[in-house]
Amino acid sequence: MTSTAPREEQLWSRCAGCASLLYRKRLRRNLDVCPECGEHARLGAPERLRQLVDPGSLRLLPNQLPETDPLYFVDVLPYPHRLSAARASTGLAEAVVCATATIGGHPAVLAVMDFRFLGGSLGCAVGELITRAAERALDDGVPLILITASGGARMQEGVLSLMQMATVSQAIAALREAGLLTVSVLTDPTYGGVAASFATNTDLVLAESGARMGFAGPRVIRQVTGRALPEGFQSADVLLRHGQVDMVVQRRSLRARLGALLAATRATRPARAPVPRQEPAPRHERLGEAAATPAGTPGAVDYPAVRDAWDTVRLARHPGRPTTLDYLDSVFDGFLELHGDRLGGDCPAVVGGVARLADRHVMVIGHQKGHTTAELVARNFGMASPAGHRKALRLMRLAARLGLPVVTLVDTPGADPGVSAEEQGQAAAIAENILTLTVLPTPVLAVITGEGGSGGALALAVADRVLMLENAVYSVISPEGCAAILWPDRSAAPQAARALRLTAPDLCRLGVVDEVVPEPSSAAHDDPAETARRLRAALLSNLLPLLDVPPAMLVRLRRQRFRRFGAARAGARAGAR
Numbered sequence: 001m002t003s004t005a006p007r008e009e010q011l012w013s014r015c016a017g018c019a020s021l022l023y024r025k026r027l028r029r030n031l032d033v034c035p036e037c038g039e040h041a042r043l044g045a046p047e048r049l050r051q052l053v054d055p056g057s058l059r060l061l062p063n064q065l066p067e068t069d070p071l072y073f074v075d076v077l078p079y080p081h082r083l084s085a086a087r088a089s090t091g092l093a094e095a096v097v098c099a100t101a102t103i104g105g106h107p108a109v110l111a112v113m114d115f116r117f118l119g120g121s122l123g124c125a126v127g128e129l130i131t132r133a134a135e136r137a138l139d140d141g142v143p144l145i146l147i148t149a150s151g152g153a154r155m156q157e158g159v160l161s162l163m164q165m166a167t168v169s170q171a172i173a174a175l176r177e178a179g180l181l182t183v184s185v186l187t188d189p190t191y192g193g194v195a196a197s198f199a200t201n202t203d204l205v206l207a208e209s210g211a212r213m214g215f216a217g218p219r220v221i222r223q224v225t226g227r228a229l230p231e232g233f234q235s236a237d238v239l240l241r242h243g244q245v246d247m248v249v250q251r252r253s254l255r256a257r258l259g260a261l262l263a264a265t266r267a268t269r270p271a272r273a274p275v276p277r278q279e280p281a282p283r284h285e286r287l288g289e290a291a292a293t294p295a296g297t298p299g300a301v302d303y304p305a306v307r308d309a310w311d312t313v314r315l316a317r318h319p320g321r322p323t324t325l326d327y328l329d330s331v332f333d334g335f336l337e338l339h340g341d342r343l344g345g346d347c348p349a350v351v352g353g354v355a356r357l358a359d360r361h362v363m364v365i366g367h368q369k370g371h372t373t374a375e376l377v378a379r380n381f382g383m384a385s386p387a388g389h390r391k392a393l394r395l396m397r398l399a400a401r402l403g404l405p406v407v408t409l410v411d412t413p414g415a416d417p418g419v420s421a422e423e424q425g426q427a428a429a430i431a432e433n434i435l436t437l438t439v440l441p442t443p444v445l446a447v448i449t450g451e452g453g454s455g456g457a458l459a460l461a462v463a464d465r466v467l468m469l470e471n472a473v474y475s476v477i478s479p480e481g482c483a484a485i486l487w488p489d490r491s492a493a494p495q496a497a498r499a500l501r502l503t504a505p506d507l508c509r510l511g512v513v514d515e516v517v518p519e520p521s522s523a524a525h526d527d528p529a530e531t532a533r534r535l536r537a538a539l540l541s542n543l544l545p546l547l548d549v550p551p552a553m554l555v556r557l558r559r560q561r562f563r564r565f566g567a568a569r570a571g572a573r574a575g576a577r
């Protein structure tokens with residue numbers, strides 16, 4: 001055997017579906033679909049592109065971005081080591097490959113995720129690259145096709161990875177406004193922040209045969225519910241039955257089907273003149289550098305991080321902490337609660353309605369927890385169901401029509417990790433709220449009052465100004481969840497809490513939060529009246545300037561605010577250690 005001859009094990013591959021031993025070349029000729037059982041093996045992004053686009057039409061878009069490690073994240077390994085290992089093993093710069101190409105002769109921009117690269121996780125670079133791909137589609141006046149494969153957000157980039165859900169969603173919103181088709185193709189697996197944003201808020205959602213998609217993963221749902229999952233849970237065929245996808249497509253038909261969709265939806269309107277690109281606002285600084293906000297503005301107040309992050313997590317979850325209904329009583333007047341999603345449900349974990357703040361009417365929407373076990377159970381611990389997100393969506397749109405500003409109060413461990421929530425389209429419900437907030441033509445002011453947990457929190461927190469109570473937390477994943485994945489076990493939650501940079505002062509420095517609302521020295525639950533007084537003052541000082549901004553300008557500024565998170569890497573080197 002010469003040194004260039006492939007080794008025996010490289011010639012054969014065992015099918016994950018039926019365990020048949022398959023000749024690798026034959027498997028590849030069959031598009032990596034098992035000829036025995038039809039199992040669709042996972043594809044890397046380069047092979048996926050090769051299969052999908054017209055030969056000779058592929059033009060890769062630039063994928064080189066400066067290095068980033070915005071949190072200096074270290075679990076059992078420093079994050080840069082994990083990145084280097086992923087690059088070495090895949091030969092890719094990041095977990096997505098973007099390109100222009102034609103499919104069946106129709107031009108499109110494609111962004112193809114690669115699960116082999118850190119589980120296809122959505123970090124700042126992935127968000128930036130997909131956003132640039134969407135902007136390229138807008139400039140060229142062609143459809144955008146997103147092939148998703150992801151375990152969710154990239155924990156090592158903390159809440160900045162959560163922000164990518166908004167950054168990419170608003171780029172999709174811009175394509176909607178321009179009348180350009182967006183298509184996502186779910187491949188196995190598509191979970192978490194990707195599922196709850198650009199995988200499901202596109203015009204069309206296709207699922208490759210055998211793909212699974214959901215917001216919460218099956219392991220988490222089994223742990224929380226303590227029950228076995230229904231047959232085929234979160235699989236393409238079941239998603240189709242529950243109305244979550246437009247069609248399920250075999251890999252061998254995918255290229256023809258996409259070509260037919262592009263042909264059928266081809267815009268008949270004249271090509272659009274290129275719009276001036278929205279330049280990202282100046283990026284946030286890395287932790288430890290000077291605050292990004294100019295001196296003299298409220299956000300410039302630099303709160304000393306006096307408390308350990310884990311202690312703050314415990315304060316944020318304190319059962320005595322004021323809830324949304326408490327604030328509606330103490331900060332606002334004349335609350336008129338409005339119920340229902342008009343689709344068959346009224347989620348008790350989300351409350352909303354019209355209220356007065358000083359002499360102005362506002363739409364208030366917030367997560368509702370409770371102080372006693374009975375209250376918490378009745379409110380599902382503040383974990384919204386799809387009906388809750390859809391109620392919030394209805395009230396946001398109503399507010400915009402009536403010219404009312406929206407104030408959101410965020411206090412949730414996360415969205416409901418249950419079987420029925422998934423079946424009712426949890427991911428798409430969150431995704432639609434995030435996208436809608438990026439286009440809502442009325443002021444939006446969000447306050448993280450307790451726990452800002454993941455996509456469930458972001459679904460109420462894409463805002464013109466984001467405030468945070470001093471002892472609230474805001475994170476892409478719970479410290480316990482992060483510890484269970486990146487550390488040997490959940491007992492590392494306190495270390496994970498520190499590494500995630502989830503406290504108000506940290507998030508203010510990262511530019512995710514504009515202003516910290518100080519709590520009384522003993523914390524909110526010890527002096528709710530004083531907390532309410534401070535919150536009211538902060539709401540008024542932040543809301544009043546927004547009322548004078550024309551709606552189109554508000555939306556433009558809001559998008560700039562979230563666009564900069566995609567660009568978070570650019571220039572990150574400047575602050576290298």
Ligand SMILES: [Zn+2]
Binds near residue numbers: 018036039
């Ligand atoms: Zn097989």
